[in-house]
Structures are given as C-alpha cells and as structure tokens.
Amino acid sequence: MLPPVIAAVDGSAESLAAAEWAAREAVRRERPLRLVHAWNWHPHQDTEPASAAARHLARRVLRDAEDRVGRLCPGLTVHDEQVEGPATAALLQVSRGADLLVLGSRGLSGFTGFLVGSVALGVVARAGLPVVLVRAGEDAADEHLPADDGTPSTRTGYRDVVLGVDLTRPCDEVTEFAFEAARVRRARLKVVHAWQPPAPISLGPGDIGLVEGPRRGDEWEGFLTAVLQPWRDKYPEVEAVTAVTEGSAQSALIRAATGAGLVVVGRRSTARPTGPRTGPVAHSVIHHAGCPVAVVSHE
Template sequence: MTHPVIAGVDDPAGAGDAVDWAADEAQLRGVRLHLVHAWLWEPHQAPESLDAQLLRRSGGEALAALAERAASRHPDLEVSSGVVDASPREALVALSAAAGLLIVGSRGSGGFPGLLVGSTSLHVAAHAACPVVVFRGPGGQFEAASGSRGGVAVGVHGREPCDGLLSFAFETAQRRQLPLRVVHAWSYPLVLGPGHAFPPVYEEGHVAAEENRLLSEVLSGWREKYPEVPVTEGIVRSGPAKHLVELSQTHQLVVVGRHGEPQGPFRRLGSVSQAIVHHAHCPVAVIPVE
C-alpha cells in the first residue's frame, strides 16, 4: 500500500484532532501523511497584495505546525505539507486521484449551529476518487480497542455489490483490532398493479429469515479472509440511515457506500449517505462503490 493518507485542513487552528486521527491512520497503513491547506484569495484581493500574502503565509505556518505535531506523535512517520492556491473542493478532489484515503473536516461554515457539514466536505465525499473520511471531532477520534466506544459499523445492501465497502470495513477493523458490526436494512417490496402500487401480504418472520440468510452468505467469505475480526450481524426492517446514526453514538467509525445518481446535486452521494454524514456522532467513511 503506497498511496498516502491526505488530510485537508480548512482551519489550521482547530484541526488538531483531525490531524491526530490522520497521523494514526497513516502510521497503521505504513504510508506517508500529507497535510494540505487549499487557499484562494477573496475576489476583491489581488494575489500579490500584502493582505493576501500575509494570509497565505499565516496558513502555511499553521500548517507546518500541524505537520510537526503529526511527526511528534509518530516519529517514524513521513509527514509532508503544502498550501495550494485553489478552491478546497477542486484541490482535494484532484489530490484524491493519488490518495489511499482522504480526510476532511465536517464543520460547516457561516456561523449556523445547525449546519453540521460544510458544502466542501459533501462535495469531496461525493466526487473523490478514493475513500473519504468526514471527521467529526473533538471526541470523534478513534480510541484504543479497550476504550468505551465500540468498533466499526458498516451498512450494506446484500443484493448489491459491496466488495469495496466490506474490504474497507474489515481492513480498518483488523488494523485497529476492533469488532465489526454489519448492518443490512430491508423493507417489503412493492408490487405494481394496474396503475397502483400495493404491498402484498408477507410473513415477516419468513422474510427476515431470508434476509438473515442472504447477509450470512455475503459475509461467509469475508469471515474466512479476516478470521481475527469479531463480526456481528444486524438485520433492520427500516431505513438504514436512522439505525446507523444511532450506532454512531457508540461506535468509532461508520462506513457507508456512495450510491446515488451521477446527475444528482451531490453526484453519487445518495440520500442515505448524506443523512449519515450530516447526523453521525463519529467519523464517517464514504466509499466509492462501482
């Protein structure tokens, strides 16, 4: 694994927890950590103006201090940093093409407490070429395996391809020596009648048993590949977003796939993934799924 972990730093003064998280992840993966601060001058400022130069220099100095912090945390970790003259969303999406993991902050801008996730984080999660972790902190960072919070939770759809999703979840749980909870949400399908959609009569126990069988079948090969990872299965008859948000209160990471329409407002970041990114209480990993 040679692709670096890249952390996008929006506000260097408040990015310490996210940088610690990124440094730990890079150390566990055995790859380089690169910190980037994408900076674009205001429209009324010329790039060569004194104010613009001072702002850019200040951002670079704060970023260098964060790089020193990461290097002190893991002395044998290779750490680099750089300021990019571009919009954050464009710079981070471009960098994702050569990254193994991209980490962005979740904080929204504009001073509205209800804005939990900024538009840049949503855009990057929807367009990046690699997995993206939207970091929520402080208090959202990984803890030791013996900590009070649980392990990794991943939401899957047993009837859709999910190899990339499960690979990321299992590998993360194995590296962190954490348990993994796999959640599969199901609902009764609608049968189309002449001009109407109506629910047929189902025996809930039979349908639930079939969904359990399907999930166990999907996970059988993964259990053999990662025998050290304790796995629990969860079948939920509801929308998956609410359940995964609840799990985020007791887990260290929630992993979701990127299933949406390419022409949608956030491309392939579907409604379920958006809801989880917005409302989760811990970091959320968004995985591109073919």
C-alpha cells in the same frame, strides 16, 4: 512511495482533529501522512501582497498541524503541501492516487451529528477515494473502549467498526474498506442491513422478499451471511457480526453508530443528471452519526 493518507487542514479545531485522526490511521495502515492546506484564489485579490499573505498563513497552518501530529506520532513520515484554487476542486485534484482523504466537520454542541460545510460535502460527493469526516474534539481515546472503571483510555481495545450493506447492491469496495479498517484496529466489525416490506405491486418474478412476515428477516440474514462469507474467508482474523433489522437504513446505521469507532457507508459514483450527490443514506449518516464516518465511492 506508498499512497499516503491525506488530511486537509485550515487551522480550525475540526481540521486539527482530522489531522490527528489521519496520523493515527496512517500509523495503523503503515502509510505516510500528507497535510494539505487549500487556499482560495480570487481574481480581484490577485496581488503579490495578498498572495504572500495567503502563503504565509498556509505555512503557519501546516506547521502547527505538523507539530501536533509529530508529538502524537513521532515516527510517522509527514509531508505538507499548500495548493491554490477553489478548495473542493483543489482537494479532489491533490488527493488523486491517495489511500484516503480525511476532513474535519464541526460537531453540533449538545447534539449528535456534524455541521458539514459545502467543501466537505462537495468532496464527499465527487471523490473517487474513501473520505473520512471527523468531528472537532475527536481524540485517540474516543476510538477505544472505556477502561473497566468507565474512564477514557487508549490502552483498551478498539470500538466496533460499523458497515452498512445494501443487499440489493452489495459493493466490494465498501466491504473491503470496512474489513481492512477492522483488521488494522483488531476491532470487531458490525455489519448492518435494514429491510422494508415490499409493496405487493412492486414484486416481480424472482424478486427478494416473497416469504411472509417474520421469515422475511431470516431470509435477509441468509443473504447477508452469503455475501459476507468470501470476506470472512479473506479476513479470518476479523470477527464480523451481523445485525438485520426492519426499518430505514439511515435509522439503523445511526443507532449502530452509538458507541462505535467508525461507520463505513457507500456512495454510488454513477453520474446523475442533477450532478454528484452523496445519496440519502450517506447524507443522513454523516450529519447524525456520533463517530467518524467513512464514505466509500463505488460503481
């Protein structure tokens, strides 16, 4: 069987939005969908009535989610599963070998951004597969451009997929995920790189950024064009445009996310003494972007 798209569901509005987004993504990728409910096991509540109640709740949550995605995507193959244990560890375990994992995050009422819980942050920081965060209220029309009269529509083309690229460490896994996401949507891919002038003391022989002033942006643009050329050759059907700006990567990506359908960022999987982390750019984007965010692990 093809690796599935997995959606974690707990009955909340954000998890149901994530399940619906995952169902649409599974259709686009021609993958099955797997709905997973993780319920915590507590040693002090290890009684048969407590376990039976937890399993009953899990069945109801999964059934409700399956009914929703079945109405939206009637031809989609859907499986469901309930797993025990601390939610973060259980989701990491069950998602091994999957295509991607989709989680819900509560939108901040009146503001752009996410309230990302400890489970979602823990999964994002440790997962070896792409993880997509979806806000409550996200629906199919939000992925598409508005109609000519400005109203939401699912009959129009898809909004841009935005990719953040660090040209000092370009990552094939992140870039390929973004091109593939744009391909299955027939969407435009907007590739963003932000640069900052280096301090003179930080430059060594052969370092990037030795040109002066306005020419520095042109230099970065040339590097980005060279990095993207193999991917443009591999995905000739994807229109890839570039945006090279001076400033912080976080700010550039959050601006680019306005009006986008999906933002793709990378997360280094290298072990750190302080433990797994999302990294400053991914952390900022998943808290403040106004559309779903895909975090892709890379070496």
